[in-house]
Amino acid sequence: KYSPKAFIYRITFKPGKDIFRSGTDPGLLIEELKSFGDHNIILHYKNIPSIDVLIPDECYLSWDIILTTSRTDDDIKDIFIFVEDNCELTIDIVDELTEGDDDKEIKKIGEILVERQVISEEEIKNTLNDQKRLGELLIEKNKVDYDTIETALAEQAQIKKTREKHREEIKASSLRVTSEKLDSLVDLVGELVTVQARLSQFSSIMDHSELLSIAEEVEKLTTELRDNTMDIRMMPIGTIFSKFKRLVRDLSSDLGKGINLVTEGAETELDKTVIDRLDDPLVHLIRNCIDHGIETPSVRKENGKPETGTIYLSAVHKGAYVVITIKDDGAGLNAEAIREKAIEKGIIQREATLSEKQIYEIIFAPGFSTATTVSNISGRGVGMDVVKRTIGSLRGSIELDSLPGKGTVITLKLPLTLAIINGLLVSIADTSYILPLATVEECVELTRDYSDQSKGTNLLNVRGEIVPYIRLRDHLNIKGKKPSLEHIVITDVEDKRIGFVVDKVIGGHQTVIKALGPVFKYVKEVSGATILGDGKIALILDVNALMLFKEH
Secondary structure (H helix, E strand, C coil), X not given: CCCCCEEEEEEEEEECCCHHHHCCCHHHHHHHHHCCCEEEEEEECCCCCCCCCCCCCCCCCEEEEEEEECCCHHHHHHHCCCCHHHEEEEEEEEEEECCCCXXXXXXXXXXXXXXXXXXXXXXXXXXXXXXXXXXXXXXHCCCCCHHHHHHHHHHHHHHHHHHHHHHHHHHHHCCCCCHHHHHHHHHHHHHHHHHHHHHHHHHHHHCCHHHHHHHHHHHHHHHHHHHHHHHHHEEECHHHHCCHXXXXXXXXXXXXXXXXXXXXXXXCEEEHHHHHHHHHHHHHHHHHHHHHHCCCHHHHHHCCCCCXXXXXXXXXXXXXXEEEEEEECCCCCCHHHHHHHHHHCCCCCCCCCCCHHHHHHHHHCCCCCCCCCCCCCCCCCCCHHHHHHHHHHCCCEEEEEEECCCXXXXXXXXXXXXXXXXXXXXXXXXXEEEEEHHHEEEEEEECHHHHHXXXXXXXXXXXXXXXXXXXXXXXXXXXXXXXXXXXXXXXXXXXXXXXXEECEEEEEEEEECECCCHHHCCCCCEEEEEECCCCCEEEEECHHHHHHHHHC
């Protein structure tokens, strides 16, 4: 079996004519290379001359080797270390195998030949018009020779064989279960977590040592079961990354642009529900990068850039979140053009003073577009607002950053799961609330000294750093007497610190997220609810929405 990451190499080895005279047998080098993994070897012997001019101690052979292995290219070079000055050796990675890209398309022979720069895309298109096998047509038209076609076919066969073997290994070691069964399991685990919370609360009230011991053991097992259940729902984000290569290739061809897509972090895992709903927003963002971001080859050349643009798509874990970054090296955003268009559409007033970041946020306004013409790709003013709404419904955030002439960076921050989270239980008057624990940095007592510092500005000096805060009692319009000692929960939201003043911090709580009814449709500060151990309801606060309120 291959390791989680295996490579398919194309190795071209052409020994020097006098290699035999140094006592080296190229065949032994090939044999050693074969031990590295699955392989397909093509021997080229067309340069062997007729017997009357053949020199016995000269080498006329060369090899193309398609090798599947988890070894590095340095390991391969080590085999040829003693002949590197007496041969022509090239080592190229033609494909790589990682978790989550099982549905990746097998390269067509034309793509392989274009990649090897032995023929152009235009010549491929012209040749295909004759409706014969591509290899035969190219040989007939003297575009490439038979040996080159044979090597390309071997490469294609090796990639196909490797991927089929990989799929079979995954199939043999996995069990296919319908998503409905998984959803049902998560619901049951959620109910179990709620019952466990009731048991823990009851045991603490009863103060019975044996009951407390049982409650602790049940809590430990429930936590382990919850984590395992969440892991089962996790899928590599590479399952949607793989489709974007074709999207970029097709769209860039239609627009006459040269664009490479570079992906990273395909093995990063997310909840299946999140991945399913993330597909359309990512497609829209990448289409925008291709249409609006990357310039035409002629414009890029004038600006001193490579004619081929690049879009980077990466995913990485950060705590309880996954951060997805889409970056292009295109023209960047034109803040002045966005501002003028926003004034024209009445979104902002001309005298409004906005930071560059606030101007970029206008892009997410419904119906907004800077495109001068409407195409089948963009320009209708629909999409970016839907993207932001979709990301928001996943309890995530989206951020834009740009450098004119250099490119644009779009950052998506998404929770690992939407079903069960670790929360911090707080109370205001007789009402309980949950703050996502992943965003919480620390809790501070709001003493008289702190209150005197703020002087009514709702700003707090925490160890030399000024932190703004929101009094949730006032913001949520909760009546009742304030306690003599309040607490501030300091959170980190999109790399910004903000505090929330509450009456009491109760502690950590395994939070089973329940959907809210239509009555909460316009309450943006609340993202869900959960049932506590005593049967009461606690609302889950959306710290992103609260942060936006504070900024505005």
